[in-house]
Amino acid sequence: MLAIALDCYVQVEVEQASSLIVRSEGEGAGLFHDASHLAARVAIEVVGHDRLAVTVRSQIPVSRGLGSSAALAAAAAAAAGAEDPFTIAAAWDGHPEYAAASVFGGLVAATMIDDQAHAARLPLSEELAFVVIVPDRPLATADARRVLAHTISRADATFNLGRMGLLLAGLAEPSLLTPHATADRLHQEARTALFPEAPGLLDALVAAGALATCWSGAGPSLLGITTESALPSVHSGAEGALTASGVPGRVLRLRADRKGLVYGDEAERPN
Amino acid sequence: MLAIALDCYVQVEVEQASSLIVRSEGEGAGLFHDASHLAARVAIEVVGHDRLAVTVRSQIPVSRGLGSSAALAAAAAAAAGAEDPFTIAAAWDGHPEYAAASVFGGLVAATMIDDQAHAARLPLSEELAFVVIVPDRPLATADARRVLAHTISRADATFNLGRMGLLLAGLAEPSLLTPHATADRLHQEARTALFPEAPGLLDALVAAGALATCWSGAGPSLLGITTESALPSVHSGAEGALTASGVPGRVLRLRADRKGLVYGDEAERPN
Numbered sequence: 001m002l003a004i005a006l007d008c009y010v011q012v013e014v015e016q017a018s019s020l021i022v023r024s025e026g027e028g029a030g031l032f033h034d035a036s037h038l039a040a041r042v043a044i045e046v047v048g049h050d051r052l053a054v055t056v057r058s059q060i061p062v063s064r065g066l067g068s069s070a071a072l073a074a075a076a077a078a079a080a081g082a083e084d085p086f087t088i089a090a091a092w093d094g095h096p097e098y099a100a101a102s103v104f105g106g107l108v109a110a111t112m113i114d115d116q117a118h119a120a121r122l123p124l125s126e127e128l129a130f131v132v133i134v135p136d137r138p139l140a141t142a143d144a145r146r147v148l149a150h151t152i153s154r155a156d157a158t159f160n161l162g163r164m165g166l167l168l169a170g171l172a173e174p175s176l177l178t179p180h181a182t183a184d185r186l187h188q189e190a191r192t193a194l195f196p197e198a199p200g201l202l203d204a205l206v207a208a209g210a211l212a213t214c215w216s217g218a219g220p221s222l223l224g225i226t227t228e229s230a231l232p233s234v235h236s237g238a239e240g241a242l243t244a245s246g247v248p249g250r251v252l253r254l255r256a257d258r259k260g261l262v263y264g265d266e267a268e269r270p271n
Numbered sequence: 272m273l274a275i276a277l278d279c280y281v282q283v284e285v286e287q288a289s290s291l292i293v294r295s296e297g298e299g300a301g302l303f304h305d306a307s308h309l310a311a312r313v314a315i316e317v318v319g320h321d322r323l324a325v326t327v328r329s330q331i332p333v334s335r336g337l338g339s340s341a342a343l344a345a346a347a348a349a350a351a352g353a354e355d356p357f358t359i360a361a362a363w364d365g366h367p368e369y370a371a372a373s374v375f376g377g378l379v380a381a382t383m384i385d386d387q388a389h390a391a392r393l394p395l396s397e398e399l400a401f402v403v404i405v406p407d408r409p410l411a412t413a414d415a416r417r418v419l420a421h422t423i424s425r426a427d428a429t430f431n432l433g434r435m436g437l438l439l440a441g442l443a444e445p446s447l448l449t450p451h452a453t454a455d456r457l458h459q460e461a462r463t464a465l466f467p468e469a470p471g472l473l474d475a476l477v478a479a480g481a482l483a484t485c486w487s488g489a490g491p492s493l494l495g496i497t498t499e500s501a502l503p504s505v506h507s508g509a510e511g512a513l514t515a516s517g518v519p520g521r522v523l524r525l526r527a528d529r530k531g532l533v534y535g536d537e538a539e540r541p542n
Contacts, residue, residue, distance in 0.1 A: 001432045109436025113451045120440030120447045123394055154421055157428035157457065161272045161435060165380025168439050169391030176391045180384045186428065 002109055002122075002164070003067065003101035004171075006130055006254040010058040010068065012075040014043045017053035024055075028062040028072075038069055039076040042092055046080035054079075063138035065217035070098030078261055085261060090117035098217070105260030107171055123172035124256055129231045131224040131238050132216060133201055135249040139194055144218035147190045156185040170212065174227055177211040182225075188215050195220045197245045201238070208237020273393075273435070274338065274372035274379055275442075277401055277525040281329040281339065283346040285314045288324035295326075299333040299343075309340055310347040313363055317351035325350075334409035336488035341369030349532055356532060361388035369488070376531030378442055394443040395527055400502040402495040402509050403487060404472055406520040410465055415489035418461045427456040441483065445498055448482040453496075459486050466491045468516045472509070479508020 010027075022034040034040055037054070044050045054076065060068040074089035082088050089099035096110035100119035107124035110117060163183050170177025192198050201222050202213045210224035226234040231253055238251045281298075293305040305311060308325070315321045325347065331339040345360035353359050360370035367381035371390035378395035381388060434454050441448025463469050472493050473484045481495035497505040502524055509522045 001429070001436050109433070109440050111430075111433030111437060113454075118437065118451065120437050120444075122436070122440050123443065148425060150425055151422045152425055152428055154419060154423055154457070157423055157431070158272070159382075160428070161432060162380070162382030164432060164435055165272055165393070165439075166382060166389065166391050168436075169380050169393050172394065173391075180389065183384075186425070 001097055001111065002107065002167075003095075003097035004107050004124065004130070005101040005105040005257040005260060006132070007257045008059045008066070008252065008254055009257075010056065010060050010071045010075050012039050012043075012057075012072065012079040013053075013055040014047070014076070014079040014081075015053045015055075017051055020044075020050040021053040022056070023053070025057045027058040027060055028056070028068065029058075031062060038072050038092065042073045042076040042088065043080040046077055046082045046088065052080075061134050061221070063140060064134050064221045065139065065144075065215065065219045066132070066134070066221050067093075067095065067098035067102065067217060069093045070095055071102040074099055074102040074261055078263065086119065087117055095217075101260070103261045105258045106256060122168060124258075125172060125174050127174050127227050128171070128211075128256065129226055129228045130254045130256070131205065131210065131226060131231065131234045132252040132254060133205075133222040133224075133238050133242055133249060134252060135195070135220045135242075135247050137195075137220055137247065137249070139218065139220040141218055143194060144191055147193055148187055149190070152186060159183075159185045167212070171225075174211060177225065179206050179210075179212050182212040182214040184214065187218070191215065191219055197247050198222060201241050201245060201247075204241030205234060205238055208234045208241075210234050272368055272380060272382065273438075274366075274368035274381070275395065275401070276372040276376040276379075276528040276531060277403070278528045279330045279337070279523065279525055280528075281327065281331050281342045281346050283310050283314075283328075283343065283350040284324075284326040285318070285347065285350040285352075286324045286326075288322055291315075291321040292324045293327070294324070296328045298329040298331055299327070299339065300329075302333060309343050309363065313344045313347040313359065314351040317348055317353045317359065323351075332405050332492070334411060335405050335492045336410065336415075336486065336490045337403070337405070337492050338364075338366065338369035338373065338488060340364045341366055342373040345370055345373040345532055349534065357390065358388055366488075372531070374532045376529045377527060393439060395529075396443060396445050398445050398498055399442070399482075399527065400497055400499045401525045401527070402476065402481065402497060402502065402505045403523040403525060404476075404493040404495075404509050404513055404520060405523060406466070406491045406513075406518050408466075408491055408518065408520070410489065410491040412489055414465060415462055418464055419458055420461070423457060430454075430456045438483070442496075445482060448496065450477050450481075450483050453483040453485040455485065458489070462486065462490055468518050469493060472512050472516060472518075475512030476505060476509055479505045479512075481505050 096117035100110035110119035205224035371381035381390035476495035
């Protein structure tokens with residue numbers, strides 16, 4: 001549905017080689033065998049053979065609800081020469097909004113229409129910044145999905161539609177953004193069974209000055225949306241709350257990325 | 272959830288009198304007894320007694336899904352001297368988005384939060400215009416609500432959330448607006464049982480050049496969203512389709528209103 005691109009990056013290089021080699025550095029390094037590595041699978045699909053050396057350098061924590069797979073798939077598709085990395089990444093990842101944010105940057109709405117990913121940019125204020133609590137505890141998408149009921153009440157669906165309108169207004173104009181805008185009845189409460197400390201951490205983000213908060217994707221990462229001026233206090237409040245909760249993890253301070261996918265010399269961002 | 276204020280108005284005057292008198296002209300005239308007239312009930316609540324002469328002049332067809340009650344309640348509250356016509360109109364009408372559009376103008380998101388109506392403006396392109404098919408056939412809100420299931424699938428709720436993102440992007444930037452943005456799984460199909468000609472009329476709006484279409488509220492009015500340049504063709508296409516369908520009614524060509532509620536000499540719009 002909605003996603004925001006933040007300035008936390010993955011870089012992929014694809015070169016010709018005599019047989020498949022995958023090198024990975026940073027987040028996710030060593031987690032996957034070469035042939036099963038998402039970057040390799042996407043690059044092989046695009047190029048049509050596996051005589052490739054694929055190098056991945058990632059800043060994006062894996063399996064934390066931060067969209068690392070979509071970003072990786074988009075970067076791998078682009079590095080392999082795909083004409084439409086967005087469509088490829090959305091198909092591999094199954095989350096068109098993560099793929100859209102990775103490719104187009106900024107705030108995006110995206111959805112599948114007749115098996116085709118569609119995306120559109122929406123206004124995102126320059127005044128906003130983001131604090132992300134990243135627990136050192138993966139939460140598999142399959143688990144996060146299993147706790148959700150297949151049917152919901154019309155009232156709950158209407159509730160979320162109403163809040164989504166307020167949220168998009170608040171992301172365009174932060175003076176309108178309040179914690180009500182991210183109130184949710186469709187997934188966060190059910191998923192709290194998998195991460196019982198989450199409500200307390202979300203409350204702590206608001207207490208420290210965040211305008212609104214939500215789970216990042218299916219979790220376990222938690223997002224605080226804040227003004228640039230409140231960023232230091234929200235960041236330190238989040239660090240204190242995370243320590244107090246006993247949940248191992250870290251807190252990132254991030255800004256929106258408005259460029260999305262970049263190629264070649266432009267793509268020097270990961271160190 | 273979302274509503275757009277269009278340039279179709281209701282005007283209310285409230286004056287002191289020895290006992291309640293309601294005069295009404297235009298749409299809805301003569302439909303209601305004085306003491307049961309919504310404008311009178313709202314004005315009496317605001318003023319605290321019923322020694323009032325209430326004059327209503329309306330261009331807004333009643334019981335057609337066009338938000339006439341919310342507009343009337345907002346105008347009556349304002350004419351009676353209420354400080355917060357939005358909150359009063361939302362409470363009387365039960366649809367905060369209609370009340371918000373009437374009071375604030377433009378494109379609004381609104382929802383109830385802890386029994387309090389909240390609203391926020393969203394970007395609406397100046398390039399858009401609106402064709403509204405208004406069947407000469409009321410559709411009572413109670414009937415329109417009764418056909419809706421109380422529970423829905425998560426997939427259908429997610430579908431509508433995804434399309435709402437595309438819709439808001441398209442209302443801000445018409446080049447992004449397509450019929451997919453207003454696709455719906457939560458109410459239109461169920462309500463088609465009450466108005467079987469609706470799908471054909473919506474298709475005709477698109478065939479005549481509308482960028483996107485939907486039911487207006489709970490119906491039976493149908494909305495075509497179009498560029499200003501396609502307005503004449505969409506209007507004539509809608510008139511032809513309505514005639515061909517055999518449904519009695521009329522077709523309005525409207526623009527967005529961006530002022531919302533206006534007082535006194537400013538409020539000369541209904542003739």
